[in-house]
Amino acid sequence: xxxxxxxPKLADRAYNIRRxxxxxxxxxxxxxxxxxxxxxxxxxxxxxHAMRYRPEDPSWEDRDRFxxxxxxxxxxxxxxxxxxxxxxxxxxxxxxxxxxxxxxSGMASYTPGMEMSGGSLxxxxxxxxxxxxxxxxxxxxxxxxxxFSDGELDEGSVWEAIQSAGHYKLDNLIxxxxxxxxxxxxxxxxxxxxxPLVEKLQAFGWFVQRIDGNDLDAVIAAFDAAKSHPEPKPxxxxxxxxxxxxxxxxxxxxxxxxxRVEQHEWQLALAALEAGRxx
Amino acid sequence: xxxxxxxxxPGKARLTTSAMIASIAAEGQKTKPAPFGRALVELARSxxxxxxxxxxxxxxxxxxxxxxxxxxxxxxxxxxEQLLFxxxxxxxxxxxxxxxxxxxxFASRRAYDFIHQTIAEEDRNVxxxxxxxxxxxxxxxxxxxxxxxxxxxxxxNMTVIDPCDAHEIEQLVPAIAAHQGxxxxxxxxxxxxxxxxxxxxxxxxxxxxxIRDGKDVLIISSGIMTMRALEALQALKDDRVDAAVLHVPxxxxxxxxxxxxxxxxxxRLVVVAxxxxxxxxxxxxxxxxxxxxxxxxxxxxxxxxDEFLDAGALPTLHDRxxxxxxxxxxxIKQWL
Numbered sequence: 001x002x003x004x005x006x007x008p009k010l011a012d013r014a015y016n017i018r019r020x021x022x023x024x025x026x027x028x029x030x031x032x033x034x035x036x037x038x039x040x041x042x043x044x045x046x047x048x049h050a051m052r053y054r055p056e057d058p059s060w061e062d063r064d065r066f067x068x069x070x071x072x073x074x075x076x077x078x079x080x081x082x083x084x085x086x087x088x089x090x091x092x093x094x095x096x097x098x099x100x101x102x103x104x105s106g107m108a109s110y111t112p113g114m115e116m117s118g119g120s121l122x123x124x125x126x127x128x129x130x131x132x133x134x135x136x137x138x139x140x141x142x143x144x145x146x147x148f149s150d151g152e153l154d155e156g157s158v159w160e161a162i163q164s165a166g167h168y169k170l171d172n173l174i175x176x177x178x179x180x181x182x183x184x185x186x187x188x189x190x191x192x193x194x195x196p197l198v199e200k201l202q203a204f205g206w207f208v209q210r211i212d213g214n215d216l217d218a219v220i221a222a223f224d225a226a227k228s229h230p231e232p233k234p235x236x237x238x239x240x241x242x243x244x245x246x247x248x249x250x251x252x253x254x255x256x257x258x259x260r261v262e263q264h265e266w267q268l269a270l271a272a273l274e275a276g277r278x279x
Numbered sequence: 280x281x282x283x284x285x286x287x288x289p290g291k292a293r294l295t296t297s298a299m300i301a302s303i304a305a306e307g308q309k310t311k312p313a314p315f316g317r318a319l320v321e322l323a324r325s326x327x328x329x330x331x332x333x334x335x336x337x338x339x340x341x342x343x344x345x346x347x348x349x350x351x352x353x354x355x356x357x358x359x360e361q362l363l364f365x366x367x368x369x370x371x372x373x374x375x376x377x378x379x380x381x382x383x384x385f386a387s388r389r390a391y392d393f394i395h396q397t398i399a400e401e402d403r404n405v406x407x408x409x410x411x412x413x414x415x416x417x418x419x420x421x422x423x424x425x426x427x428x429x430x431x432x433x434x435x436n437m438t439v440i441d442p443c444d445a446h447e448i449e450q451l452v453p454a455i456a457a458h459q460g461x462x463x464x465x466x467x468x469x470x471x472x473x474x475x476x477x478x479x480x481x482x483x484x485x486x487x488x489x490i491r492d493g494k495d496v497l498i499i500s501s502g503i504m505t506m507r508a509l510e511a512l513q514a515l516k517d518d519r520v521d522a523a524v525l526h527v528p529x530x531x532x533x534x535x536x537x538x539x540x541x542x543x544x545x546x547r548l549v550v551v552a553x554x555x556x557x558x559x560x561x562x563x564x565x566x567x568x569x570x571x572x573x574x575x576x577x578x579x580x581x582x583x584x585d586e587f588l589d590a591g592a593l594p595t596l597h598d599r600x601x602x603x604x605x606x607x608x609x610x611i612k613q614w615l
Contacts, residue, residue: 108401115372120396126362127397130369130377133354137330138373157393160359164366167357 004048007216013083014044014216015277018246020079022273024095024102026266031096031104033269034250034259036076038180038241039147041214043080046145046176050223055085058113062142065135067128069148070178071118074106086113122155124148125175129161132170132234143227147176151183153194159204165234166205173234174226175206178213180241184257197238206236213239247272294592296417301593302470303415303503310470311445315408316344318452319378323349326456330370332356332379334363340380340410341468360390367405368397376404376456383409383424383465391430398461399436405461412441412465412502413554414583414600419590425583429559431463432531438484439531440464441502441554441561445471447528450482458484465502474506480526487534489541493523496548496611497541497576501527501561504552504581507607514608520615523547533564535572543574550611552581554602579614581607 004010021036047053051064068077078095081087087102094100101110105119116127128146135142152158165173179197181188189195201208207229211218219239226235244250244259247269253259261269287293304310323329323345331337331345335358346353354370356363360381367377386394386409398405409427416422431439440455440462442448448467455462478490490505491512498508505526515522525541527534542549542565549569551562562580569575583600597603601610 117396117400120392122361123365123393123397126365126393127369127372129362130366130371131373132369133366134370134373134375137370137375157359157361157365160357160362161365164356164359164362 005220007220010044010048010216010220013048014040015273016083017043017076017079018273019270020082020092021075022266022270024075024078024092025261027093028096028104029263030261031075032072032258033075033261034243035073035178035180036079037245037247037250038214038243039073039076039178040079040246041216041219042147042176042178042239043076045216045219045223047080047084049220050227051145052142053084058086062140064142065115065131065144067116067124067131067144067146068106068114068118069116069124069146069152070121071105071107073147073149074102074104074118077106077114078102078111081111081113087111121149121152122157125158125161125165128173128175129164129168129170132165132173133168135172143172143174145174145176147178149183150177150179150181150188150194151191153177153197154192162201162204162206169205169232170234171232175234175236177236177238178241179238180243182243182257201236201238205233207231207233208236208238210238210240213241214245246276248276294595296590296592301417303467303593304470304472309473311473312470313341313344313468314445314448314471315452315466315468316341318449319345320348322453322456323352326376328374328376329456330354330375330377332363332367332370332377334358334360334381334385336381336410339468340408340466342378342380360385361393364390364393364405364407365397368401368403371398371403371405376406378406378408380408380410380466382422383412383427384422386463387424387427387430395434399434402436402460404459406455407461407463408466409463410466410468414588414596414602415503415554415593417591417593417596420587423588425556425588426559427465428530428553428555428561432559432564436461437531438462438529440528441530442467442482442528443502443505443526444474446473446476446480447482451484451528454482454484467503472506474509482528485529485532485534487525487527487529487537489537490524490526491522493521494547495520495615496522496550497525497544498522498550498552498611499525499527499538499542499561499565500552501530502554504554504602507602507604508552510604511608511611514605515611518612520612522611527561530561530564533568535568538565538568539572539574542569542576547576548579548614549576550579550581550614552602552607555582556585557582558585579610581610
């Protein structure tokens with residue numbers, strides 16, 4: 001893998017991740033594409049700037065672990081794993097199909113580079129706590145990155161894990177919460193008020209940064225600070241994101257957890273993404 | 280709709296509940312203290328990958344003995360069972376073998392999805408060890424895990440164990456450690472009866488063992504019901520009933536071969552005795568096996584009823600629900 005510090009090159013990676021996700025969406029005719037588009041900048045920085053891994057050896061002992069707690073974001077992670085060379089690009093066409101290694105919801109036993117089985121929300125941080133404890137036992141330098149969604153903050157188990165990570169001072173654990181303010185029944189802040197999130201997490205003993213998750217420079221800085229922060233605390237990046245980011249007509253579509261994209265719109269979306277690309 | 284109970288009759292002598300974790304040992308019975316905790320310490324000396332985890336029940340699952348011996352290999356996760364099992368999955372993913380303890384009700388009913396998704400589905404090497412299985416607490420339904428075996432039997436990849444006594448627990452701790460994959464083990468803790476040492480018994484994972492042979496009735500049992508069955512032998516013999524006892528500590532995978540061999544011997548009533556609801560435990564597992572295999576002996580079940588069980592003293596409750604020694608003998612005699 002290549003470590004990129006240069007924003008234009010990371011922008012290329014983010015563009016490719018979005019493009020891969022749209023191509024998979026077209027195969028299946030549906031998918032959590034708006035979430036994939038909102039989180040692509042975070043994934044580009046995670047996979048091409050922050051994390052250590054070997055594409056040819058996804059279970060390399062010293063790799064940084066990446067847990068996808070919100071399993072329905074699998075389309076986004078597959079897009080990143082393809083871009084990272086961990087999953088072959090030709091498998092993209094199998095997304096969500098019978099026998100595919102890329103099922104709609106991410107599962108560890110299906111996909112190289114997938115560290116956990118999501119789908120049931122609120123599991124990731126608990127697993128991450130155990131992995132972080134285990135890595136410390138092994139005196140490993142590896143970190144555990146865990147992506148989860150603002151809707152998962154409704155789950156009590158997420159707070160059990162947040163409390164215990166603070167208790168055990170898990171400075172090798174980096175959480176990223178995608179605040180796109182959308183969950184199954186509507187805007188997350190209306191479904192169940194979770195703010196003030198930064199203050200809550202700080203009170204639980206975390207080092208917390210809140211950023212615009214679609215501003216690449218801010219995402220890079222946040223990952224850098226999460227890695228280098230000197231206090232023995234778990235680290236959380238609260239990333240405010242825009243669903244559908246990069247495809248203007250999807251950004252403006254009435255916000256839904258599972259947006260409807262007509263068959264003819266996938267090519268339009270790819271074209272819009274291309275048109276908006278900053279070269 | 281639930282109605283509130285009537286007040287008890289005055290003046291009647293009654294046993295008291297005594298404690299949430301009343302011992303199942305009878306007065307004067309031979310016991311060993313904390314066989315699980317001691318066996319785990321022994322195992323951990325030669326297995327550096329063993330770690331202990333609990334959700335605020337270290338003292339009540341005999342894990343405190345491990346914690347004292349190996350403080351840096353002990354993880355207190357607080358009163359948070361979902362976290363306990365999710366984190367156990369994470370430690371297993373990193374190559375460790377967690378023994379995670381709580382009460383059976385909390386593992387089975389509260390943390391079921393976490394065990395299903397993070398441990399069983401990913402086939403992680405976590406040993407789930409749970410106190411107060413079945414009806415071993417007089418505290419009421421909150422602590423009576425009458426359905427734990429049914430729930431864990433239904434979970435793919437899960438091995439399910441229901442040991443009888445301290446002698447068996449000592450042997451099965453290294454045995455389940457040698458097995459790669461998730462295990463649910465019912466735990467007897469504190470002063471635990473020692474019964475099977477007198478029968479030259481050896482635990483083998485996945486094996487049912489004929490403890491006693493007999494020509495009139497075959498009792499197929501697991502857990503403390505094997506102890507009850509053995510205790511009932513004398514009362515049965517006094518009435519000239521010759522009973523065999525087949526102990527089935529591994530509920531899943533079931534030892535079909537041995538069960539079919541014994542149940543297929545003609546002329547015996549088959550009675551399955553379990554400290555568990557009639558639904559989904561050893562009784563129904565054996566019944567289904569016999570039906571599928573075309574073996575049709577007369578069949579009866581000794582098990583807890585499909586209802587929320589009462590609070591009270593354990594001996595009272597074991598009599599009330601038919602799993603005391605006297606009740607085991609009485610029911611069998613009535614069926615012959």
